[in-house]
Amino acid sequence: MPEIQTTITPHNQHPYVSREYPPVSELDAAIQNAVEAQKAWAAVPLKERIAIGRKFIDEFKGMADQIPLELTMQMGRPVSQGAGEIRGFVERANHMLAIAEQSLADVPLTDTDKPGFKRFIKRVPLGVVLVIAPWNFPYLVSINSVLPAIIAGNAVLLKPSPQTPVTAERFSDALLRAGVPKNVIQVVHLSPALTTHVIQHPSVDFVSFTGSVVGGRAVAAAAAAAPGFTGVALELGGKDPAYVREDADLDYTVGELVDGAFFNSGQSCCAIERIYVHESLYDEFVKRFVDITKTYKLGDPTKPETNLGPVVSLASAERIRKQVADAVAAGAKALIPEDLFPAAQPGTAYVAPQVLVDVNHSMDVMKEETFGPVVGIQKVSSDEEALTLMNDSPYGLTASVWTNAAKNPASEEAFLRFVDGLETGTVFLNRCDYLDPALAWTGVKDSGRGVSLSKFGYDQLTRAKSVHMKVKTS
Secondary structure, eight states, X not given: OOOEEEEEOTTTOOEEEEEEOOOHHHHHHHHHHHHHHHHHHHTSOHHHHHHHHHHHHHHHHTTTTTHHHHHHHHHXXXXXXXXXXXXXXXXXXXXXXXXXXXXXXXXXXXXXXXXXXXXXXXXXXXXXXXXXOOSSSHHHHXXXXXXXXXXXXXXXXXEOOTTOHHHHHHHHHHHHHHTOOBTTEEEOOOOHHHHHHHHTOTTOOEEEEESOHHHHHHHHHHHHXXXXXXXXXXXXXXXXXXEEOTTOOHHHHHHHHHHHHHGGGGOSTTSEEEEEXXXXXXXHHHHHHHHHHTTOOBSOTTSTTOOBOOOSOHHHHHHHHHHHHHHHHXXXXXXXXXXXXXXXXXXXXXXXXXXXXXXXXXXXXXXXXOOSSEEEEEEESSHHHHHHHHHOSSEESEEEEXXXXXXXXXXXXXXHHHHHHOOSSEEEESOOSOOOTTSOBOOEETTEEOOBSHHHHHHHTEEEEEEEEEOOOO
16 A cells, blocks of 8 residues: 555644655656756756746746645645745745856866966756755745756756645646756655655765754765765754844844744744843843733634744644743743633644743753744843853854944944854844845754855755866977
């Protein structure tokens, strides 16, 4: 009997869609089809590939009315927030297409030091790329790798999360309708065992994975055991900190950080999960943060007035509740009464937003990823103390500093010291939880390795090929 995956809608725990896993023979045939299709696709001129990419954006926009509710039914985000993922998807796609020619152009070398020679470096596609996409932002994350990989001349096998299978099918349909040849993009629904089989297949050249640290280690181990040297990019978790300096504008800062902590129920790798506030602002900051949090509406994500939906699963909800309970047992104080959010009942995927104070780094809530609507706020007395605590984490994805640098040059200098001292892939000033497609998206420590977006995202999906010509023989 074939294996079947079933997607459970978080807010009502009803089955939504099911997909059947392919037999190994069918999967191997799909990989071979990708190999053959990639050879022909790589020969298509880059300008034509980019033109198809632009048609793809139009095709995707044509799905905009259906996507928000589909996302809600698959992973629980309020339908009122689905349009943001579409906007971000289009923004990233447009940017990666705009820089494609320059990023993929040959790199010439000046030959003044070597008369009689012509030398340059080409960027050539890797071949077949497996993209393993997450459920929390399935369009926003997959666009980072899928479109650049295809524009660079690769073929892509797109494996969606079992929680969001329809998203990959939408993505693929838009690409095919835009003119991407059959088998250059293929959606593959895979069990863990089948995923390992694809990673270790000798015709798969690169794997781009976004997900948990545990999942990333499994992907890296599978690739290490492959017969060749399969490349791997890992975009993993975060425990992203924010620091509110003594000159921060609270009228602006508090609301931004509440949103950074609770958007998508905190289920973002770059969500704000811990906040350090200078002691001079601490009490006022906490009061304002709590006041805004209490205004959130937790409930049925299909209703337009809801701005906080369920987390993705019952198991996730229980794990988040336990982390909060453990922190409180260790001395933390919870500031949000749960009876303000009656939907948050045990046995459901609804989790009330929570703000914890009296926290410290002996608690998991300040060190280990929560991936839920929970934030710890800790008082600090100096920039030096804040920097030490911000770096005291196994993760290093993003960090943000909130200070009035526009009015105070010394504050900008202080921020730049944080830029140098923070062990993260991205450092924000007065913003958070955002990916600028012109900047490299990368992490350090347990947040992963590799790069997506920007010119460097194309570098990751191609390899350098050196051309050395001796044009003068006498």
